[in-house]
Amino acid sequence: MTLLEVVGVSKSFAPGTSAVDAVSLTLERGEVLCLLGPSGCGKTTLLRIISGLERADAGQVRFDGRDMAGVPPHERSFGMMFQDFALFPHKNVRDNVAFGLRMRRLPAAEIDARVAEMLAAVDLDGFGGREIGQLSGGEQQRVALARALAPGPQLLMLDEPLGALDRALRERLMLDVRVILKRVGMTAIYVTHDQAEAFAVSDRMAVMNAGRIEQLDRPEAVHAQPATPFVARFLGFENLLPARVAAAGEVETAVGRFRPAGEPLPFGATGLLLIKPVLAGIEAAGAADKGAINQVAGVVEAVTFRGRFSQLWLAAGGERLLFEEQDSLPFAPGDRVRVTVGAEQLQMFVDGS
Structure with a gap:
């Protein structure tokens, strides 16, 4: 079932240049879609338009059949996770995960149950009392993911969530992120410039260039049959x-x-x-x-x-x-x-x- 529809969305920050140029795509419930491309290709701008943090110059974003025009970010029931994790260093793991739930003024018992559920989902059982400074980079990434998932967003958007980690750690966490998202049945948009990440995490991937989608398909189909020379070069094909x-x-x-x-x-x-x-x-x-x-x-x-x-x-x-x-x-x-x-x-x- 189609959950998100992006129809002809465009955005310019300067005359004569398009950050996003007439982009259309759909996202099915429970699907993980990766926006893949080099810096400046428009993938983060597109993510911000979907989240409501940027307003499109043209086009439409529909979520579960509802036009999102004029709906502020905090009313969209979307979650966000960023590259820097943005964890609170003065709060322990439990309090970081509980932050969004407490902002909603939920009962303490319900918060405790949800925090325990999320820590179990990201394989951090027993970590609730630890301080953020005591965690490895990979453990911090899992806490950030648990915090983003705790309020039960209908759509989770991840902007280069592994970008701050070293290559060896990213390699280990790529599959973990996908497993966790699938475990909780989350619909997600995942932004990255790293093709290995996109292949490991996504159900489908959209390769972007100069504000446009050059190819949108399953990872194995994109690799087997690049649609354009740009896609071929971006995937590392030299010849x-x-x-x-x-x-x-x-x-x-x-x-x-x-x-x-x-x-x-x-x-x-x-x-x-x-x-x-x-x-x-x-x-x-x-x-x-x-x-x-x-x-x-x-x-x-x-x-x-x-x-x-x-x-x-x-x-x-x-x-x-x-x-x-x-x-x-x-x-x-x-x-x-x-x-x-x-x-x-x-x-x-x-x-x-």
């Missing part, structure tokens, strides 16, 4: 080459000829060819080797070990390509190699489409 469709549906580039999977592309079409970094094969090559269809012959520039995989940088046709392999690669800078890629690892972005 985007100018290309032209020649006879027999072959795609010509500076590094060789390719035939992507699927229906043949229209003859003469131009655009960018995405070569995903997955290797179907790699072998030593001779100096005169030009490669066949779906192959690239070139010179190894670098091989780096990244823990769970190895990366190989290849110079070919004036381009620099990146490939990855789970096993170690027996090649060194200066070696000539021939790389084979699968047709399913190729995607053409046709100009004007």
